[in-house]
Amino acid sequence: MSTRHSGAREEILGRIRRAVEGAPEVEIPRGYRTTTDVADLVELFAERVRDYRAVVHVLPAAAVPAKVAELVAGRRMIVPAGLPAAWAAPAPDVDPRSADGVLTTCAVAIAETGTIVLDTGPGQGTREQTLIPDYHLCVVGAGQVVGGVPEAVARLDPARSLTWISGPSATSDIELNRVEGVHGPRTLEVIIST
Amino acid sequence: MSATFLGMPGDFPKNAARAVQDSQLRYNLRKATHTIRGKRAAVVDELPDWRELRAAGKAIKDETLRHLDRYLVQLEEAVTRAGGHVHWARDAAEANRVVAGLVKATGETEVVKVKSMATQEIGLNEALAAEGITAYETDLAELIVQLGDDFPSHILVPAIHRNRAEIREIFLDRMGDAPPGLTDEPAALAEAARLHLRERFLRSKVAVSGANFMIAETGTLVVLESEGNGRMCLTLPETLISVVGIEKLLPTWRDLEVFLQLLPRSSTGERMNPYTSTWTGSAEGQDFHLVLLDNGRTDVLADEVGRQALRCIRCSACLNVCPVYERAGGHAYGSVYPGPIGAILTPQLRGMSSELDASLPYASSLCGACYDVCPVAIDIPEVLVDLRAKAPHGAAERAGMRVAGWILDDQTRLAKAQRAAGRLRRLVPRRLPGPLSAWTDTRDLPEIPEESFRDWWEREG
Ligand code: SF4
Numbered sequence: 101m102s103t104r105h106s107g108a109r110e111e112i113l114g115r116i117r118r119a120v121e122g123a124p125e126v127e128i129p130r131g132y133r134t135t136t137d138v139a140d141l142v143e144l145f146a147e148r149v150r151d152y153r154a155v156v157h158v159l160p161a162a163a164v165p166a167k168v169a170e171l172v173a174g175r176r177m178i179v180p181a182g183l184p185a186a187w188a189a190p191a192p193d194v195d196p197r198s199a200d201g202v203l204t205t206c207a208v209a210i211a212e213t214g215t216i217v218l219d220t221g222p223g224q225g226t227r228e229q230t231l232i233p234d235y236h237l238c239v240v241g242a243g244q245v246v247g248g249v250p251e252a253v254a255r256l257d258p259a260r261s262l263t264w265i266s267g268p269s270a271t272s273d274i275e276l277n278r279v280e281g282v283h284g285p286r287t288l289e290v291i292i293s294t
Numbered sequence: 295m296s297a298t299f300l301g302m303p304g305d306f307p308k309n310a311a312r313a314v315q316d317s318q319l320r321y322n323l324r325k326a327t328h329t330i331r332g333k334r335a336a337v338v339d340e341l342p343d344w345r346e347l348r349a350a351g352k353a354i355k356d357e358t359l360r361h362l363d364r365y366l367v368q369l370e371e372a373v374t375r376a377g378g379h380v381h382w383a384r385d386a387a388e389a390n391r392v393v394a395g396l397v398k399a400t401g402e403t404e405v406v407k408v409k410s411m412a413t414q415e416i417g418l419n420e421a422l423a424a425e426g427i428t429a430y431e432t433d434l435a436e437l438i439v440q441l442g443d444d445f446p447s448h449i450l451v452p453a454i455h456r457n458r459a460e461i462r463e464i465f466l467d468r469m470g471d472a473p474p475g476l477t478d479e480p481a482a483l484a485e486a487a488r489l490h491l492r493e494r495f496l497r498s499k500v501a502v503s504g505a506n507f508m509i510a511e512t513g514t515l516v517v518l519e520s521e522g523n524g525r526m527c528l529t530l531p532e533t534l535i536s537v538v539g540i541e542k543l544l545p546t547w548r549d550l551e552v553f554l555q556l557l558p559r560s561s562t563g564e565r566m567n568p569y570t571s572t573w574t575g576s577a578e579g580q581d582f583h584l585v586l587l588d589n590g591r592t593d594v595l596a597d598e599v600g601r602q603a604l605r606c607i608r609c610s611a612c613l614n615v616c617p618v619y620e621r622a623g624g625h626a627y628g629s630v631y632p633g634p635i636g637a638i639l640t641p642q643l644r645g646m647s648s649e650l651d652a653s654l655p656y657a658s659s660l661c662g663a664c665y666d667v668c669p670v671a672i673d674i675p676e677v678l679v680d681l682r683a684k685a686p687h688g689a690a691e692r693a694g695m696r697v698a699g700w701i702l703d704d705q706t707r708l709a710k711a712q713r714a715a716g717r718l719r720r721l722v723p724r725r726l727p728g729p730l731s732a733w734t735d736t737r738d739l740p741e742i743p744e745e746s747f748r749d750w751w752e753r754e755g
Binding site: 106108109111112113115116117118119120123124125126127128129130131132133134148151152197210212213214215220226227228231248249250253254258259260261262263264265266267268269270271272273274275276277279281282283284285 | 322325326329330342343346347349350353354356357359360361362363366367376381382383384388432433434435438451452453454457458461480481483484487488491492495496509512514520521522523525526529530540547548550551552554555562564565566567568569570571572573574577578586588592593595596598601
């Protein structure tokens with residue numbers, strides 16, 4: 101079913117044209133920062149992620165496999181295809197409903213806002229896989245961390261489905277008390293590999 | 295099911311007077327608005343280029359509105375190319391018919407919903423119920439409102455008028471599967487909602503959402519949220535129907551770099567909200583339908599002064615700084631859009647034929663705090679003054695007088711209003727507009743005070 105060429109479409113477009121007829125053209129001033137001047141991106145990113153009450157580890161790349169092994173021990177984890185073999189054995193087919201957690205990398209990370217962005221690319225699983233399990237362990241490479249939002253938007257592909265994650269799921273709907281974890285993963289743990 | 299605001303009785307002054315009697319409501323509102331206000335100020339101050347972001351946000355929205363026809367057609371092409379279906383709805387009834395038809399075509403009788411002002415505005419839940427389709431709200435606050443058969447009272451925290459004990463009662467009475475030993479700890483209440491909704495998310499085949507932004511160039515839709523219920527609704531169901539006002543458009547992907555900074559900081563006072571989802575057309579094989587909603591927006595667009603209200607990104611910052619909102623509460627505005635933005639948007643969307651809608655432009659002391667915090671620089675006082683001039687005389691004037699009386703009925707409020715007059719005089723020299731002129735005509739306008747109303751409010755309010 102489509103109303104693409106219905107009367108509604110033509111009528112709405114006609115109303116708009118009449119409404120804006122003769123209105124002035126608009127220049128867009130883009131005087132805001134499109135790059136950021138941050139001395140230590142990893143340090144700022146770690147600090148900002150911690151502000152959301154997520155657990156953050158900053159480690160040299162060589163120490164990442166041991167840390168991952170320690171953190172996933174005893175947990176039934178989804179390990180999507182495309183992650184470095186040294187981190188964990190692939191386990192992409194674990195049912196998200198029975199999984200305890202999911203291990204991923206990310207597409208890009210933003211220092212100023214403490215955000216990680218997933219684009220369902222290699223090592224990032226599907227949107228469902230990173231949503232249903234209660235624990236999300238994300239390994240971010242230092243080279244993936246950019247300063248601000250404009251740098252991240254420029255790196256991302258709008259054709260892919262993106263999930264921007266800033267801390268664990270939270271609500272402040274009850275008397276404005278912040279409660280971590282309603283529907284998304286209640287625990288977010290981030291390893292920054294330097 | 296929660297009722298819609300359409301046809302809500304009364305007018306602003308009567309509703310506001312009722313709210314002022316409710317001390318629980320006033321306490322909750324005060325706590326909420328002051329908390330968010332403080333958080334917002336901190337994260338806005340942190341950005342050295344907030345002023346430039348705000349200027350860009352305003353101009354991008356104005357440019358979009360200037361060529362809205364072109365951008366909508368571009369969006370339609372991009373969504374269609376990416377496997378989605380685009381529908382157009384002139385008004386609420388048409389949008390509801392389209393959505394009901396789409397749900398029926400799937401054979402389902404239940405849908406999950408993610409908080410959306412547009413679907414509240416058109417009364418979608420009630421329209422679906424009339425067609426035998428049950429819509430389940432999944433945002434915690436919306437769930438509280440829906441189970442309590444109640445109205446939302448704040449854009450961002452719709453159940454802010456309920457305290458934890460009331461929420462516990464509502465859950466025990468109405469949720470069906472609430473654990474009998476449920477306490478009123480926020481964490482316990484959130485856990486009850488998590489369990490209550492989880493199965494529903496996993497089995498639902500159809501979801502209905504709104505969107506914060508649509509990108510004309512790419513056909514991408516963007517939803518910002520906190521809890522993860524949005525991700526559940528957007529990701530799991532086989533069919534996704536998004537109902538979005540035609541003004542929610544941004545021309546380019548790049549424009550998100552501005553709005554993903556402006557919105558979270560203005561709204562929840564966070565550097566970034568916990569989750570933002572973007573998708574383009576039919577993502578991961580989903581059947582995607584976009585319903586583009588007019589419902590009065592093109593009338594607003596035709597008004598040279600009032601059209602700036604269409605820049606609104608529904609952050610709710612203007613509610614949190616408004617002295618009238620804080621005392622009156624969200625319900626007094628008789629619309630899904632409360633506070634200063636509601637006072638200019640509702641009368642424009644619905645017209646001013648009812649007494650309530652005609653009284654809304656008076657629901658303000660014109661202090662200008664809303665303009666200062668607005669991330670897209672909507673000059674709400676300017677639009678209010680303009681609407682007052684356009685309001686039908688008789689009823690509006692009487693309502694206006696009562697609002698003026700309500701704002702000014704004791705020494706404290708009078709003093710505040712006098713300080714507010716400083717700004718007012720810049721807008722309308724010498725004489726207060728409309729009904730307030732009856733008040734100013736018999737009194738000299740006070741000198742512009744050293745300390746503005748805003749400063750006073752910041753300190754004492
Ligand atoms: S009018 Fe401005 S401050 Fe108020 S909700 Fe809209 S964007 Fe936010």
